[in-house]
Amino acid sequence: MAAGSGKVVFKSSLLRWIDDRLPIVSALYNDAVVYQTPRNLNYWWNFGSLAGVMLTLQIITGIVLVMQYTPHADMAFDSVERIMRDVNYGWLLRYAHANGASMFFIVTYIHMFRGLYYGSYKAPRELLWMLGVVILLLMMATAFMGYVLPWGQMSFWGAQVITSLFSAFPLVGDPIVTWLWGGFAVDNPTLNRFFSLHYLLPFVLVGVVFLHLIALHTHGSNNPVGIDVSKKDKIPFHPYYTVKDLLGLSVFFLFFSYFLFFYPNSLGHPDNYIPADPLVTPAHIVPEWYFLPFYAILRSTVYESLFTPLAIFGYLGITEKLMGVIAMFGSILVLLVLPWLDTSRVRSATFRPIYKWVFWLLVIDVIVLHWAGGEVPTPTVVLVGQIATLYYFVHFLVIMPLLGKFERPRPLPDSIGKPVLSHGAAAQPAE
Amino acid sequence: MADTTVRHGESGGATRRDVLDVVTWSAVAIGAGTIVWPLISSMNPSADVLALSSTEVDVSQVPEGSGITVMWRGKPTFVRHRTPAEIEEARAVQLSALKDPQADEERVKAGKEAFLIVGGNCTHLGCVPLGNKSTDDRGDFGGWFCPCHGSHYDTSGRIRLGPAPTNLPVPEYEFISDTVARIG
Numbered sequence: 337m338a339a340g341s342g343k344v345v346f347k348s349s350l351l352r353w354i355d356d357r358l359p360i361v362s363a364l365y366n367d368a369v370v371y372q373t374p375r376n377l378n379y380w381w382n383f384g385s386l387a388g389v390m391l392t393l394q395i396i397t398g399i400v401l402v403m404q405y406t407p408h409a410d411m412a413f414d415s416v417e418r419i420m421r422d423v424n425y426g427w428l429l430r431y432a433h434a435n436g437a438s439m440f441f442i443v444t445y446i447h448m449f450r451g452l453y454y455g456s457y458k459a460p461r462e463l464l465w466m467l468g469v470v471i472l473l474l475m476m477a478t479a480f481m482g483y484v485l486p487w488g489q490m491s492f493w494g495a496q497v498i499t500s501l502f503s504a505f506p507l508v509g510d511p512i513v514t515w516l517w518g519g520f521a522v523d524n525p526t527l528n529r530f531f532s533l534h535y536l537l538p539f540v541l542v543g544v545v546f547l548h549l550i551a552l553h554t555h556g557s558n559n560p561v562g563i564d565v566s567k568k569d570k571i572p573f574h575p576y577y578t579v580k581d582l583l584g585l586s587v588f589f590l591f592f593s594y595f596l597f598f599y600p601n602s603l604g605h606p607d608n609y610i611p612a613d614p615l616v617t618p619a620h621i622v623p624e625w626y627f628l629p630f631y632a633i634l635r636s637t638v639y640e641s642l643f644t645p646l647a648i649f650g651y652l653g654i655t656e657k658l659m660g661v662i663a664m665f666g667s668i669l670v671l672l673v674l675p676w677l678d679t680s681r682v683r684s685a686t687f688r689p690i691y692k693w694v695f696w697l698l699v700i701d702v703i704v705l706h707w708a709g710g711e712v713p714t715p716t717v718v719l720v721g722q723i724a725t726l727y728y729f730v731h732f733l734v735i736m737p738l739l740g741k742f743e744r745p746r747p748l749p750d751s752i753g754k755p756v757l758s759h760g761a762a763a764q765p766a767e
Numbered sequence: 768m769a770d771t772t773v774r775h776g777e778s779g780g781a782t783r784r785d786v787l788d789v790v791t792w793s794a795v796a797i798g799a800g801t802i803v804w805p806l807i808s809s810m811n812p813s814a815d816v817l818a819l820s821s822t823e824v825d826v827s828q829v830p831e832g833s834g835i836t837v838m839w840r841g842k843p844t845f846v847r848h849r850t851p852a853e854i855e856e857a858r859a860v861q862l863s864a865l866k867d868p869q870a871d872e873e874r875v876k877a878g879k880e881a882f883l884i885v886g887g888n889c890t891h892l893g894c895v896p897l898g899n900k901s902t903d904d905r906g907d908f909g910g911w912f913c914p915c916h917g918s919h920y921d922t923s924g925r926i927r928l929g930p931a932p933t934n935l936p937v938p939e940y941e942f943i944s945d946t947v948a949r950i951g
Contacts, residue, residue, distance in 0.1 A: 493894070497915070500893040515807075519816045521841035529810065615836055615843050617894040619914055635916065638930050655932040657891060713916060 367553055372570040373577055374559035376752045380454075381557065382584035383447035389585060390440035391545065395538050397433040405485065407531040409524035412487035413611045431600040437479050438603045439592050441626035444475065453695050455683030456558040462675040464551035469671045471544050476627070478537040481530040483624060488608030493621045495522045495530070501634075504658040521614060561752045562684025569752050620712055628709030629702050633728070634664040635713055636721030643722050663725065670732045677732055679740030687746045691739055694731070701727045816841075821951030823943070826882050834899035836887055839950045843887030843895050844938060845911070846948070849922055854880055856909060857923035867933045871923040874937050884948060885924035885935035889913040896920060896935075911935070 344362040346352050355361040404423050406415035419426035448468065451457055457465035480498060484491045499516050503509040518525030559565060595603065603625060607618045623631050637660040639647040649659060670677075685692040701724050708721035822839040824846050829835050834847035849857075857871040875883055889896050891913065897903040898911035898920070906912030906919035908927045913920075918929030925934040940950040 496888075496894070497892040500891075515811050517812075518810055519812045519841055523816075523841045525813070525816065614838075614841065615895060617915060621894065621915055656930050657932050660930075 367549075369572065369574045371553065371573040372567070373557055373573050374565045374752060375569055375571045375576075376559050376561060377557060377577065377580075378560050379580075379584060380446070380450040380560075382581055382588075383443045383450060385581045386443040386585060386588050387440065387447055388545065390436060390443060391538070391541060394433060394436050394440060395542075397429050397436060398535075398538065401429055401433055402535065407485070407528055409487060409527050409612070412485060412527060416486045428596075431596055435592065435595045435600060435603060437482065438595070438624070438626065439588075440475065441479070443588070444472065445626075448472070449699065451558075452698070453685045454558055454560060455562055455678070455680075455685070457675045458678065458681070458683050459675070460555045461551070461558065464548060464555075465675060466672050467544055467548045467551060469668065471541060471548060472671075473668060474537055474541050474544060478534060478541065479624065479626070481534040481537075483608075484527065484530045485534060486608060487527060487612045489610040489612055489616075489618050490605045490608040490621070492522060492612035492614065493618055494623055495526060497621060498623075499526075501661050501664075504655065504661045506653060506658070523614075558683060559752060560684060560686065561749065562682065562687065563748055563752065566751055622710055625706070625710070628707075629705035630664050630667060630709070632705040632707075632709030632721045633667050633725045634660045636660075636708065636718055636725045637663040638718065641715065641719050641722055642726065663729075667725075667728060670729070674732065674736070677736045679737050680743060680745065681740070682745040682748065687748055688739075688743055689746060690743045694735055694739065698728075698731050701731065821949055823947055823949045824884075825947050827946040829882075831881070833901050834883075836895075836899060837950070839938065844950060845883070845885050845887045845899060845924070845935070847883045847885075847899070847922075847924075849881050849883055853909060853922040857921060857925075860921065866926050869923075869925060869934055874923050874925075874934075876940075876942060879942060882948070883922070883924060884940055884950065885937055887935070889915065889918055889931055890926065890933045890935065891916055891918050891929070891931035 344355070344365050346355060346361065346365075351361050401419065404415065404419045404426060406412055416430070419430050421427075423429075451465060451468070480494070484495045499513055499522065502516060503513045505512065514520065516526070517523065518529060556565070556570075605622060605624075622628070637643065637646075638656050639650060639659075646659060650656070654662075680688060680691065682688055685695055704720065704724040705728065708717055708724060711717045713721075820840060822837055822844070824835075824837050826846060826848065829846055829848040831848045832850050832853075834845050836843045836845055838844070854871070860871075862868040862870060871880075874885070887895055892915065894913050894915035896911035896913040896918070898905040904912045904914075906928070908919050908921035910920040910922045910924060910927075912918070913929065913931065916930050918931035919927045920931075920935055921927050923934075924937070926932070938950050940948050943949045
């Protein structure tokens with residue numbers, strides 16, 4: 337049964353009966369079985385489904401963990417230790433959930449870089465990409481609040497630092513922070529509301545993921561060649577991509593298992609095994625690894641060293657602290673407008689001889705930011721962080737708009753079935 | 768044709784329907800606001816949290832040259848017994864040299880200049896600065912030093928160097944006897 341041919345007729349009379357009243361069976365059939373997919377998708381296209389699997393796993397392990405967890409400032413830490421020591425397979429569930437968060441971010445970041453390389457954010461997939469950015473923001477909020485729940489030292493001080501970011505806003509800042517805390521300090525009311533939201537947001541995520549999938553299935557997947565794909569170059573999702581995704585999933589689970597069973601604490605911070613103490617700040621507060629690049633942007637945005645000229649904003653009432661917050665949120669929000677910042681009409685970097693390298697510079701830049709975010713902020717680290725922060729914004733705000741104008745893309749093939757060069761001189765110019 | 772309704776634009780003014788629209792949507796907006804307000808307000812500090820709003824400290828227990836940390840409203844608060852040299856140092860500073868200009872006299876009670884009571888969270892991102900013990904790293908200005916992002920405070924708790932935007936806040940307090948201060 338080809339997709340789009342209209343009515344599906346099922347052999348089973350029960351399925352026909354259900355589908356006639358609630359067309360969920362044909363929806364599944366159309367969107368997960370016969371769904372037409374470009375035949376040239378490579379393994380970088382596995383990471384979307386991997387992210388979906390991780391979201392599901394996080395929700396399942398999370399629901400079971402909640403049955404054992406106590407959301408109270410006096411008991412939360414001990415209840416997590418009880419999960420680790422006394423609850424049957426509690427260690428497995430908690431480690432799977434904690435490491436699962438890291439795995440979720442790894443596959444999501446790779447998924448995003450895939451989109452950046454192959455131009456998956458370009459027309460007609462702008463909203464698909466923007467929903468993805470919303471998913472990232474929701475993931476970050478959820479992960480941050482989840483990290484607070486064990487109520488260890490890093491939980492407490494991470495919550496203190498991140499909620500204090502909101503005090504940077506003039507006038508409304510302090511009332512907002514008091515409101516977020518539910519008191520005059522990070523305390524039990526804060527823990528309770530974070531727990532409530534940590535349980536809520538994953539289901540909001542599921543909703544946005546569905547919108548992401550609806551947008552995806554409206555124009556179909558982009559592909560490594562980046563051109564629109566004709567019907568004869570498409571194959572049904574099942575069995576071709578169900579099998580490909582399952583193989584990728586198996587390999588990914590080996591990677592996950594390596595951390596889960598052999599190095600379950602390597603992605604966490606040892607200070608979080610010390611109960612929260614509002615009187616003692618850990619010598620070096622670091623967020624989880626997946627926040628480090630953004631944390632580096634926050635911390636590097638000070639009016640000194642390379643950014644000394646920014647001090648003029650100080651006279652306009654924008655303090656260093658506010659500027660850091662603006663830069664950090666800006667680094668994610670700039671992704672929302674990326675479809676309009678990139679002026680090149682060619683999607684895939686394969687046909688963009690300069691962007692292909694610029695892309696890798698961005699990857700290196702994010703790795704440098706990651707490093708800078710985890711180091712003690714000595715003047716050298718701040719300077720390196722500032723250079724990397726500056727380059728991050730230059731990439732999106734300067735290079736992307738200009739590159740589309742000056743770069744000469746290689747000729748695009750007529751179809752993904754034809755090798756690029758066999759078409760010779762007749763190949764259409766890309767612009 | 769008998770036209771019983773006045774249409775938009777015919778007389779140039781608002782019609783009865785426009786008025787009904789505005790009234791209806793206003794009622795909806797007010798109704799929605801009334802429903803949302805308790806939800807938002809419930810997240811603000813509750814009565815039991817507000818009730819814990821004062822703490823008494825016996826300042827005579829604080830040795831000269833060092834400070835102690837007391838909990839006030841769930842937050843650390845520094846009580847520092849300053850040496851005459853430290854007071855002198857704090858008062859010798861030109862106000863124009865300060866990021867958040869405030870004279871030392873405004874930050875202590877007259878007659879009790881030796882005791883400085885300030886909030887113990889760095890005004891940058893809320894870490895607890897070091898410096899109560901004379902053996903701590905007190906930073907370049909002899910007051911407190913925040914290890915998180917490197918803010919330096921002087922012996923009046925004023926920000927002198929680093930990312931913090933404002934001085935350590937002076938809470939409301941009064942001396943209820945010669946040696947006991949009530950904060951809050």
